[in-house]
Amino acid sequence: MKREQLDRIVNSVPGFSGQWAAFRSEWETEGELPLYVGMSELAHYVVESYSDGRTNELTNLFSTIEDVLQNVESDVEDLIAVGLFEDVQNIASHREFGAAPLRQLLGPRSLKIWDEVDEGMKRVAQRAATQRESRKFDVEKALSEVQSPELRKIIESLYRN
16 A cells, blocks of 8 residues: 555545544554554544534545545555445444435545445345344444444444444
8 A cells, every 4th residue: 555645645634633643553553554444433534524514624535535546556446445435335324414415525536436335335235135134233223222432433334224
């Protein structure tokens, strides 16, 4: 992964810098940063920002991502697709506004990747729906019962409503 591309993305969202610094500090002894976990943190920030009406940074973030995607290696594209876009879609699905308003902020290349992720997740949901009902994980029930904010973030990142 090209470090300067990740730095451009993260630095395009100044309000996220404190969370990013805390994330880096938390993982510094592990050697390599778990970048997908970091992108999940950014995804939560994106959804929370939109929910709070703070969209100026989001415009800059998605513009920067669009620029990065114009000349990017596959590992960076995968990180954006799976680490950020998928988590944004999943997390936003648990909010009244959903992911559609965030989709509107994307450029053409980002939009293509966003839609591919969304279609892939729809296929996963269809397969999951065909499984035996007894194995079904009730996301909304879990979210209504969870008390830990960190566990809530994990569940929202992994499951769509």
